[in-house]
Amino acid sequence: MSSASLDNLAIHTITTKPWAIETAATKFAAAGVKGITVWRDTLNGRDIAKTGQLLRDQGLSIVSLCRGGFFPGATAADRAKALDDNRKAIAEAHALGAPLIVLVCGAVPGQPLTESRKQIQDGIAALLPDCTAANVKLAIEPLHPMYADSRSAVNTLGQANDMVEAIKSPLIGVAADVYHLWWDPALEQEIARCGRLKALFAYHVCDWRTPTIDLLNDRGLMGEGCIPLRQIRSWVEAAGFKGFNEVEVFSNRLWAMDQDEYLKRIVSAYSAHV
């Protein structure tokens, strides 16, 4: 399998967290990056519509807004508050010009996972009118099982596909992230199924390091770990995916390095390993 096209390279703002979004946009564009996924915290204090225009003026496609979700709550009031925040995210995506919001679906420690999953599905369904009005899609991102306690009760692509099938809306799909999914023996078949559902909305890449020393912020740059990136991309493309390969890396180690140097490494790691 050959290298992924640079035309499909997108980077998440969190990957180069030390940079303000304006800096990231300028640097990404100068490095030949074509797409950007915007984390909501980078929009704090900005005019969102103007920031969207600034990104497009740099020639960047806005791939998605990260993130909505966290639907489960112990009380109805908690769950209503979560819906309010998701509606705010939909409005932000609309203003920014992002066609998609990635959902980290949430979980409440100690609440049965089956209950959290039901609350997630109900929460997404409740947002459908807002999505239609704003023309914004939602992507369920299945999270690694090590986040099942508090971040997401949706932990496999199979579960995300099941939810997409149950909700049955062209606005609801999946964000597949190799970090969360690479270990799954059913991955190839579930990627194919996601393609048949026309629900494969986004594809995120990074790597899994050995040893991993932090559950959240020790992801590897592509090539630094054990994830079979070429193989997984071949499955994703066989499923009909033609979108961006989004580099999403949370790493205390990489955030601490010179970010210009890091961006060069991202681009070369993308060519060498994605």
Place this chain on the structure above:
Amino acid sequence: MSSASLDNLAIHTITTKPWAIETAATKFAAAGVKGITVWRDTLNGRDIAKTGQLLRDQGLSIVSLCRGGFFPGATAADRAKALDDNRKAIAEAHALGAPLIVLVCGAVPGQPLTESRKQIQDGIAALLPDCTAANVKLAIEPLHPMYADSRSAVNTLGQANDMVEAIKSPLIGVAADVYHLWWDPALEQEIARCGRLKALFAYHVCDWRTPTIDLLNDRGLMGEGCIPLRQIRSWVEAAGFKGFNEVEVFSNRLWAMDQDEYLKRIVSAYSAHV
């Protein structure tokens, strides 16, 4: 669901790692613990048969020896070395009087998981004559997906059951540990399947803390986390399991406390939460 019987309480030597095995045996027995699972490192420098007798003299049932496995290797020589170590473990179990060895099956970072899984299955099959001769069983322990890089390519109970079915020997079964399996949406059905296969050889309990700050050594004592222990034990017992509930906790935090005090907490947490 009522409390688990104290007659079914076993503790792994690693749970109270600061204690030598002789100390652990005396203390466990005095606390009313009925079973012990022995980690191999505690046998260093001991006469293994005499140590087994010492445990039995305290009235303890020897539940299993931890651990064999780590079958995958990049070269045939590595894999042969792994088999040698497993044969050594079988001899140790026989000398100790342990009827069962728990297998942490292994993985080689960057080697395809499918290849590691094949090497695991081949490795277990190669040990069958040794198991028969020593009258020692082997339990495949599916490990949490966060260990798929380097510790086990068997990450769900479904995969372990598949392997048991493929190997087809009454000597080969499964060790089900709530820490590794609790998140799995297929858990109830796979526990039932494991029971039908007569392959549910061991059941390990602890808890999952929020937040978990270390991938290896931050397990919780039962009740400190979010695992639905009573529910899972009900599934295990419905599947016909009548063995020990083995407390296996790796925790820098709990190893640092007074171990007599900790043992009291283990016994009360067992009654309150398992």
